[in-house]
Amino acid sequence: MTTTKGQQLAQSAKLRSHIDEAVKEVMSAAAKIEGVRPPDPDKIAKAKELMDQIGVVRGRPLHYPYVGSGIGRGAYVELEDGSVKLDLINGIGIHIMGHSHPRVMAATARGAFSDVVVQGNLEPNREYFDFSKKLLDIASRQSRLKHVWLSTCGTMANENALKACRQKKSPARMIIAMDAAFAGRSTLMAELTDNPNFRVGLPQYNEVLRVPWYDQKTKGSSERSLAILKEHVAKHEGNICCFTFEPMQGEGGYNVAPREFFIPMLDFCKEKGIPIWVDEVQTFTRTGQFFAYETLGFGDYVDVCTIAKTAQNGATFFTSEFNPKPGLIAGTFSGASAALCAGLEILEMLDKENYMGDSGKIMKIHHEFIAMLKRLGQTTCKGLLESPEGLGLMIAVTPFGGVKEKVDKLTQVLFKNGLICFTCGRGTYRLRFLVPAVTTSEDIKVAEQILEKSILEMA
Ligand SMILES: Cc1ncc(COP(=O)(O)O)c(C=O)c1O
Numbered sequence: 150m151t152t153t154k155g156q157q158l159a160q161s162a163k164l165r166s167h168i169d170e171a172v173k174e175v176m177s178a179a180a181k182i183e184g185v186r187p188p189d190p191d192k193i194a195k196a197k198e199l200m201d202q203i204g205v206v207r208g209r210p211l212h213y214p215y216v217g218s219g220i221g222r223g224a225y226v227e228l229e230d231g232s233v234k235l236d237l238i239n240g241i242g243i244h245i246m247g248h249s250h251p252r253v254m255a256a257t258a259r260g261a262f263s264d265v266v267v268q269g270n271l272e273p274n275r276e277y278f279d280f281s282k283k284l285l286d287i288a289s290r291q292s293r294l295k296h297v298w299l300s301t302c303g304t305m306a307n308e309n310a311l312k313a314c315r316q317k318k319s320p321a322r323m324i325i326a327m328d329a330a331f332a333g334r335s336t337l338m339a340e341l342t343d344n345p346n347f348r349v350g351l352p353q354y355n356e357v358l359r360v361p362w363y364d365q366k367t368k369g370s371s372e373r374s375l376a377i378l379k380e381h382v383a384k385h386e387g388n389i390c391c392f393t394f395e396p397m398q399g400e401g402g403y404n405v406a407p408r409e410f411f412i413p414m415l416d417f418c419k420e421k422g423i424p425i426w427v428d429e430v431q432t433f434t435r436t437g438q439f440f441a442y443e444t445l446g447f448g449d450y451v452d453v454c455t456i457a458k459t460a461q462n463g464a465t466f467f468t469s470e471f472n473p474k475p476g477l478i479a480g481t482f483s484g485a486s487a488a489l490c491a492g493l494e495i496l497e498m499l500d501k502e503n504y505m506g507d508s509g510k511i512m513k514i515h516h517e518f519i520a521m522l523k524r525l526g527q528t529t530c531k532g533l534l535e536s537p538e539g540l541g542l543m544i545a546v547t548p549f550g551g552v553k554e555k556v557d558k559l560t561q562v563l564f565k566n567g568l569i570c571f572t573c574g575r576g577t578y579r580l581r582f583l584v585p586a587v588t589t590s591e592d593i594k595v596a597e598q599i600l601e602k603s604i605l606e607m608a
Pocket of ligand 1: 332428429
């Protein structure tokens with residue numbers, strides 16, 4: 150394979166050694182981050198002023214008093230107020246390699262020496278190809294996906310997926326989606342998302358039909374969902390453009406369903422010629438395999454698939470039959486050069502360094518984390534912390550019976566005590582963790598102490 154001028158430069162020994170020196174310097178500063186620490190009294194006022202200003206410019210205060218100082222170490226991040234937190238949400242799932250990872254930083258720096266900041270779909274550079282090729286190499290291992298189109302976020306990847314399905318089934322309009330789905334923030338993705346709070350004041354397009362998600366407590370839940378799917382199809386025969394779902398629900402509550410829940414619905418869609426679009430924006434790289442369709446074993450059924458977050462870029466995969474006609478999807482941006490390089494480096498690490506599979510690093514973290522939550526729920530936090538579950542690095546637990554106000558309050562107490570996580574779910578609210586793949590057993594012990602302290606502080 151030939152190398153371009155830009156690549157030769159980025160790989161030149163001199164440039165690499167400059168980058169390595171710079172990364173070394175950052176790492177020696179990062180080494181001082183040894184664990185959770187409280188804010189520095191000398192920095193609190195300035196940090197508060199900055200956060201207030203952020204609130205003013207964006208017209209809404211920050212959710213957490215969080216502004217990163219630009220340095221971290223593994224699962225730890227330093228904030229502008231001098232505090233260090235254990236970050237178990239990582240930007241809602243972006244930083245799978247944690248903070249200040251030397252290889253991610255070096256790759257980002259190499260990308261920064263490209264001639265352009267953001268690569269366009271009209272004029273891409275080599276990194277565009279390398280990243281896309283790696284994505285396809287991974288995606289095609291257990292699916293029929295053959296092409297990938299880059300975009301800069303999950304919402305846009307989803308818009309492209311929907312357009313591809315609609316063009317294929319033109320003029321079909323209706324979308325079948327799950328209860329409690331989340332699909333992003335564009336006008337149509339806000340409608341596909343099953344949460345009226347995220348579309349207050351927006352008109353309804355009435356293009357979405359709902360199927361209930363799996364309910365392990367209700368006998369016959371899978372049969373019921375299949376029956377409802379069939380009813381929709383019978384009622385809207387010829388007017389259904391796709392069936393879409395998250396293989397594990399994210400915002401909706403970290404809801405997991407077994408393979409047997411999906412297969413009859415997927416078989417029925419195939420029988421009826423209904424396109425299957427799997428939204429892996431949150432699950433990509435997190436479930437112990439690159440794709441949750443691998444974890445759940447239904448890759449053969451997938452026609453279209455979307456990712457973002459840990460990839461550092463959005464992307465829509467298509468099978469050959471679903472490759473849209475020219476003109477349907479485009480857009481100025483394909484991705485920032487630095488993000489494409491960093492995304493590729495992250496994928497290479499995940500692929501080659503024993504992260505994936507039943508005995509990989511991701512599942513090891515999963516088992517330890519779940520065991521820690523169970524232990525708390527059975528001992529000091531009995532009755533206050535229930536139902537830990539999830540797949541791989543996506544883990545949720547229900548504190549205080551899932552009462553929204555209490556769970557929200559707990560996230561703030563946890564933040565104060567040094568642990569950052571977030572909520573998910575409707576009706577029953579849960580604490581959710583998007584645990585980085587570099588989390589150590591020691592970090593999980595720290596999480597346990599902070600969870601216990603915070604829950605007991607509130608109880
Ligand atoms: C399943 C799912 N789809 C789509 C999106 C939207 O992605 P983005 O926020 O990058 O636009 C998200 C974001 O959380 C998601 O979890």
